[in-house]
Amino acid sequence: MxxxxxxxxxxxxxxxxxxxxxxxxxxxxxxxxxxxxxxxxxxxxxxxxxxxxxGLVNAHTHLELSHLAGVVGPAPFVPWVRALIAARAGETPEQVRGAARLAIAAACTSGTAAVGDVSNGLYHLPDLAASHLRAVVFHELIGWDPERAESSLAWARARLADLPAELAAHGVEVRPAAHAPYSVSPKLLALMAAEGGPASIHLAESAAETRFLLDGGGEFVEFLAERGLGHVPFAGGARSPVAHAGACGILHPGLVIAHGVQTDATDHARLAECGVHVALCARSNLALGNGLPPLPALVAAGVRICLGTDSLASAPSLDLLAEAVELHRAFPQVPAEFLVHAATLGGATALGLADHGxxxxxxxxxxxxxxxxxxxxxxxxxxxxxxxxxxxxxx
Ligand SMILES: [Zn+2]
Incomplete structure (x- = not known):
């Protein structure tokens, strides 16, 4: 004692x-x-x-991208996504795990006790299990071709079923998640929604995403063509990213959306009504030229707010308190107490961790x-x- x-x-x-x-x-x-x-x-x-x-709760990070610190520099959003994909092409599990271990240690040192950690590879789960961090790992699906939606989901289901059962006893829980509305087809999102998920998605992050969902145009057209996905028809739905997510059926209280920058009053009312959690990642948004999230309007609408650092591929550190400090500096009219809540209990509630925050x-x-x-x-x-x-x- x-x-x-x-x-x-x-x-x-x-x-x-x-x-x-x-x-x-x-x-x-x-x-x-x-x-x-x-x-x-x-x-x-x-x-x-x-x-x-x-202990602080980092509701949106990507520990598996820690080896890309300083590799994919600050850049406009779509070129940054391209550079990230190129840099990941040669990654090895050993490289991912080595950097993730150091990142986990740094997060703990700066007061983080729990994370919402997005992962495609799931290589570093043993490192999370061996650490002080309690982790909700968002196993992230990417799949723009609707023809492959069912098979992608079946593959992900099998992958999660194969994970060692003892992870839960070591504070690591894995949930199905989706990457973003420009990389996951509406069909796959709807299939995930029918199974109670996804638990996380990047949403309303960039102007390019907003444009794409509005009329199917802009920078993501070329991006998808480069990925061999130019044949998939998509004309947009004259909707905001939040409205698109709603149309796909994924807005529910178990969802953590990362970013929420490109949102207006109608979106805020909808997010508040659905009980969706929004993880703000201000320093990443600034580094990628996406601007800051409209925090005062989100607060006024009663949206459930938590904070994330995002990954070391776009943020300078995994210091969650630094995220709160950044938002406090940018929006002094938002009470400091609100940001402390967002960095602790807001994140714990978003991740469903009743004994944290x-x-x-x-x-x-x-x-x-x-x-x-x-x-x-x-x-x-x-x-x-x-x-x-x-x-x-x-x-
Ligand atoms: Zn992210």
């Missing part, structure tokens, strides 16, 4: 506690409250005057601590001051 004391403890689902104490035992929180005078058993650890948060009796004893030099007046502002978090794990 250990007693952690900090200048502030932020349970997230309850008001912050000045001079707070968290008691942990066998990997779980057993008590949270003020650091009062009673003297319970266990080792006392005084963290200092900073802010203790629940808050500090309460029974939750996992995994934390992000933001140190401070002196007394902290506002714990939410301090959490987003730009100071890095440190991960603390008690297994």
């Amino acid at each position: 250990k007693r952690l004391r900090a200048g502030w403890v932020v349970p997230v689902d309850a008001p912050p506690i000045r001079n707070g104490r968290v008691v942990v035992d066998r990997g779980r929180v057993v008590r949270v409250g003020p650091d009062d005078a009673d003297a319970p058993r266990g080792t006392a650890i005084d963290l200092g005057s900073g802010v203790l948060l629940p 808050r500090i309460a009796k029974g939750t996992r004893a995994a934390f992000a601590y933001v140190a401070a030099d002196g007394e902290v007046v506002d714990p939410f502002h301090h959490a987003l001051s730009g100071a890095s978090a440190t991960g603390l794990f008690f297994e």
Whole structure:
């Protein structure tokens, strides 16, 4: 049993506690409250005057792309997608796993306790299982040719059925997911929807995607032709990306959409009504020239917001708190408390992890601590001051 004391403890689902104490035992929180005078058993650890948060939840990342850090540089979106595909052509499982292991370690060091991790290859699942990270892995399907929709789905089903059963006992769960509406046919999306998924999709990320779904034109026409898919007829549906996803039947409360940049008030109302989770990845959006997501409008509409870093192929780091800091800088009118919620409980809710994202009796004893030099007046502002978090794990 250990007693952690900090200048502030932020349970997230309850008001912050000045001079707070968290008691942990066998990997779980057993008590949270003020650091009062009673003297319970266990080792006392005084963290200092900073802010203790629940372990951060990165709701959208791609650990398997970590070997591409600095390889696929910041670029306009469609050229970046092309460069990414070219760079992945020669990747080996060893290369993917080696870089993923380092990325997992870096994520933990900066306070991340759980991830929504998109993967095509699934090579690094043993590395996730051996780590501190609790992981919901989104097994991502790509398939634009509707003639092959059934066979793609059957292949993915068999792939997931073949995974070792012990992964779940090590905190790794794999769910079917789709890449994006310009790479997954409406037919395949509808088939996945009929089976309760997909659990994740990139949606409303770029202007090129919006144009393609509107009238079947723009940069993705040439892109698909290059991929040998020019014969697939697609005229668009005069719809926004969110409306397209709705027409394919995939908008449901178990869906995490990444990005949501190209969205308007009608889309926001629909996302809120469907209970869809939107993982904002601001630094990736900026690096790829996609602009920032309309956070204040999303918040006003009541859309369920969480945060992601996206991959090291487009973001500078897997430091989730840095994402919240970026959004705080860009949108100071959005309360800091909202962004702290998005980085913790928002992500845990999106991934369905009931024992993450808050500090309460029974939750996992995994934390992000933001140190401070002196007394902290506002714990939410301090959490987003730009100071890095440190991960603390008690297994
Ligand atoms: Zn992504």
